[in-house]
Amino acid sequence: MEFKAPRGTKDILPAEIEVWDRLVDTAKSVFGRYGYKRIETPVFESTGLFTRAIGETTDIVKKEMYTFKDKKGRELTLRPEETAPVVRAFIEHKMHVEGSLFKVFYWGPMFRYERPQAGRQRQFWQIGIEAIGSPDAALDAEVIQMASVYLHEIGLTGVKIHLNSVGDKCCRPKYTDALKVFLKQESEGFCEDCRIRADTNPMRVFDCKNRACGAKLREAPVIMRYLCDECKRHYADVTGYLDDLGIDHVHDDHLVRGLDYYTRTTFEIKHADLGAQDAVCAGGRYDDLVKQYGGPESPAIGFAIGMERAMLAVRTGNDREEEKSLDGYIIALGDDAKRKGMLLASNLRAKGIKTAYDFSGKSLKGQMKNADKAGSRFAVIIGENELKDGSVTIRDMETGEQRSVPVKEADTWLTKDSGI
RNA sequence: GUGAACGUAGCUCAAAGGCAGAGCACUGGACUGUGGCUCCAGUGGUUGGGGGUUCGAGUCCCCUCGUUCACCCCA
Structure with a gap:
């Protein structure tokens, strides 16, 4: 056969479209119930939008972006994620209204040039939400609950919510400094990758799957101890609200986010049957991003769900009798x-x-x-x-x-x- | 970007250097205007692609493309 779907891409055939549509329909229904409106942004954006938001040193920016020049020489990139485009749209159309929230949801294809693997493709679909305009810990809890309700309604069971705080721009640097010192002191105990991470992005050592590193990291400084009072309080409030809502969650000192824009609350929802790529949903706060892009001070939070991963997880034990068509x-x-x-x-x-x-x-x-x-x-x-x-x-x-x-x-x- | 396994009919898989096969699916018949069950028969392949070794390659070697899993990273 001469032509095949490009590496890392997939057709969704009529036989599986029913489940696929259900993921989308449930998003409309659940997120609509919380007062979110749908937003649609272009599939490509100026390259700079992503390099600055996500971070110059991250893998996404360094080696995973589908970047090209158009005929006029504009530097463009197929979106690798949707938070930056939504923030751009929010600022561009002056959607900021004092004292009220900008709440949107979306679904669409994202693009990252990666080696394909279970639950990882080059074109993959995300369903996500963004809530821009409030620092309230109650919003964090509501957003996490909403993600949890969504996953429940698409029929996913056995998920686990992991929660952490990565601090803000005043307390995080203190922590990363302390972590760096620790990693330097104990460098013999760590693998080569982790030694490199110590310089480039120290918090990422927690993602390392090397067993020796994992053991060593148990002695590493814990971010919770370094959070400023406001961040500490904020995190305690989030977990408190979640408890009130009856949402099970576990604190995870080692949960860090790969994208630079995250602040304070970060979370991941994991599913055991997904293999190495076990996060079906991930998100967190990004309190400084809007301001950083020239918008008004607008603390915000969002999350994204990998549709293909959700499909994989939902697939098990879901052989419903198909309706007469x-x-x-x-x-x-x-x-x-x-x-x-x-x-x-x-x-x-x-x-x-x-x-x-x-x-x-x-x-x-x-x-x-x-x-x-x-x-x-x-x-x-x-x-x-x-x-x-x-x-x-x-x-x-x-x-x-x-x-x-x-x-x-x-x-x-x-x-x-x-x-x- | 790194490592490993794999690639044979539409699908799932056999064939351990010697005639490319099975089950399911598909087509036809038994049954002339009646589906599902059963039985019988049939169609279907440049063995992912290219090169090499050999009298002979699906099988061995090299290259390439792709898939899968893991690393890296992440939804």
């Missing part, structure tokens, strides 16, 4: 019957009856088989006998019962709840 399947025998059949199909569809017409030109037997495979409730047969008296034969594909009815009454028989 057709009400009527029209089988015409001969040219005259064909004309009648086409017209009948058209009339039935106009009345909202799901109707397919058989174009195979096969025998009655062959067309009956097609009706069976198509999953129709009824077969509607038009042959010589029916042409003579202006009737059609309607056969219930479940019970095998059938009866002859006038063409004009076909619609009422096809919409009957039961029996024929």
Whole structure:
């Protein structure tokens, strides 16, 4: 075969689209219930938008972006994530209203040039939300609860909410300094990657899966001890509200975020069946990002859910019986019957009856088989006998019962709840 | 970017250097205008692509593309 879907991309075929649509429909329903409105932003943006927001030293910016120049030489990038575009739109359209929240949700494809793996693709879809305009810890709790409700409503069970705080611009530097000192002192105990991380982005050592490093990290300074009073208080409030809401969560000292813009609350929702890429949802606060981009002081929080990962996790134990996708399947025998059949199909569809017409030109037997495979409730047969008296034969594909009815009454028989 | 395994019919997989096969699916028949069950028969392949070794390669070697898993990183 000459052409295949590009590496790291996937077709979603009709057989799986039902689950896919459910993820989207549930997003509309759940996030709408919390007062979120949908936003749609371009799939590509100026490259600088992402390099500054995400961080020059992050892997996403350094090696994973689909960047290109257009014909006028503009530097553009296929979006690797959606927070920066939403923030850009928020500022550009001056959506800031003093004392009120900008609450939006979205779904769409994101692009990162990575080696594909279970739950990781080059084009992948995210469903996410952003709430811009409040520092309130109660908002954090509501957002986390909303994510949890969403995952519950798409039928995901066995998820675990991990929570941490990464501090803000005054207390985080103190912590990273302390961590750096520790990593330098104990450098023999760490792998090569971690030694490099000590300089570039020390908090990322907590992501290391090397067992020796993990053991060593138990002695590392813990960020909670270094948080300023405001951050400490904020985090305590978030967990307090979550407890009030009855949302299970675990504190995770080692939960750090890869993107530079995060402040204070960070969280991940993990699922055990996903393999190495076990986060189905991740998010956190980004209190400085809007200001940093020239907007008004607007503390904010958001999260994103990986749709393909959610699909993988939902897949297990979800073999629901599929609904009959057709009400009527029209089988015409001969040219005259064909004309009648086409017209009948058209009339039935106009009345909202799901109707397919058989174009195979096969025998009655062959067309009956097609009706069976198509999953129709009824077969509607038009042959010589029916042409003579202006009737059609309607056969219930479940019970095998059938009866002859006038063409004009076909619609009422096809919409009957039961029996024929 | 690094490492490992894998790539054979539409699908799931056999064939341990010697005739490319099975099950399911598909098509036809038994059953002439009646689907599902059963039985019988049939169609279907440049063994991912390219090169090499060999009398002979699906099998061994090299390159390449892709898949999977892990690392890295992340949704």
